[in-house]
Amino acid sequence: APRIVNISVQSEEDHSFHAKCTAEGEPLPTLTWTGPLSTNVTSVSSGSYLVTKELRHLTHDGRYTCAAVNSLGRAEGTVYFYKYRAGGGSWVLVLLFVSLGIKALALLLILGVGAFWKG
Template identity: 40%
Template sequence: MKNLLYLSGLLIFTSGNRNVGNNWSFHVPKEVTGEVGKSTTLSCLFSHPQKTHSGPLTAIWRIDHPYNGTVVFKCMSNNSNDPCKPTINRMNKFQLIGNPHSNNLSISIGNLTWDDGNKYYCRVELSSDRHDKYETRTGTQLHLAAPPRIINITIGFDQFRGYHAICIAEGEPAPSLHWTDPLNTNQEIRLTRPLMKHQTAMELHYLTQDGKYTCGATNSHGRVEASVYLFKFKSGNGNDIGPGLLLAGLAFKLLMLLVLLCSAAWYRNGERAQESTYENYEPKGH
């Protein structure tokens, strides 16, 4: 049945379901936390005016913004007996775990990386009619957590820092770092700097003790350690000859590379000379 509304002398027809949009509802969590390297689930349950729907439908997940954000997952089903077949699956890491015909668009995201931290919006389309399409406006914010991990630890030498140690770690929250020297005492932090959003680096300058230097990384999800060793060579009078040995080693490697290049060039020239021995030979006539 239709309702008649008169406004400024104009006759407007509206359907009895003029508030059809209000009969749609979505139930999604405001926030979800997942651990880097593992899987997490984003749930999305909805209801719609038709109550049940056995015809075609499309399920969509997007990021960044509702309605015009980047689509990361999309699947289509012809009927209630037909599984929803993915047509878009970014990085092939999304999996539909709900049944859209049962009003469930929940997905799983596998092998989480830092790039997956975003806001996700689910959408369902029951037909091409605009009243049969609906999308959550609030979305679900995916936060990422990670225990600390030391991704690089080295010892080097230069004229500005002398013997120095560098430790780089990542995690969420970004881990705090500390060094322990060969005497098992905590070393003063000489330089700490943030790198990427989830990474931190710490340096120790002018190392004097030979032995094991241990870097520890800690955040609210755990603690991890890694070690590196420093052994300086001493001359007969006790002077440190480490830098000289480093330069000598580098010079030796360059010399060996030069020898290999010369040998290869000599070998190629020898092959060409051997082939040219016969190229101008012609038998004499009788």
Template identity: 35%
Template structure:
């Protein structure tokens, strides 16, 4: 992808070059390129380098005369470090183990102490897109025998996964219900699909797909147990959760248990 050049401030002898957009895969490092030029800056000049995500300052370091390194601020998050050499006008930032929440717009800034109009920043910034294969975060059942049972499938991924519900012999239509109540703020990397009117004695598969892969989880809903005779014990009935993987999807696995005894509490979750 071609870079772009932005002259910032009133001194047109400055220029800064960044990438308009950078893509990363979750869990892998990514580098955000940034370089600058200014005729008054020499390899021996001091300077201050800053990177921010939106309005949040993520990284800053300072070079000093006679020192080859750019010294990070105290308590700097070690996930961030300069990939480039500021003395060679390279301010590129490396982010180790990119996460979905790292996505957003980043801005590179440089300051030259002792020079007029000494602070410059790229105004357009670099858009970082972090991509991840689908992950099924939870599969749960809610409702009662009186009101009916529904299955909820909570999924994370980028691009946002497409969710399908499958029974052994047909595709079923789910309803997107957004972010689960009580579990933080909505995110464009998360979605929850609800399958209504599920029936004991059946199995239902939640399948999440995006360009990076596919993941599936299957519920086996067993009928509620009958009331035991006095003095006898009846083993609990189980709802089993299994996960199957598509190409390039991350390996996950789990087993959940749900007991149906007449009335089931709402919001039972198998994680």
């Protein structure tokens, strides 16, 4: 029966990502990727009982499943791809610093008024 030997997501030098699935079995299983908008698939077979199929240029977050099927059965493996994206949180920092600045000015004003009344 087929067996998923390895399934992973890797990055390339050009900062793109690809998913890679390797399975074994006799007869050699057929690999199929399913997931969000799976495109640009290339297959590479190596050895007499191993097959590898890559899903190149992953751009959509989500669950990607590799299915290995032959006449003796089926095996599946899943990877999750979530590309980190820095949020547009710069306005939060501006709001934080403005708020702290107003509080610091209020404190200085209170201290100044207190010093003026005492002295």
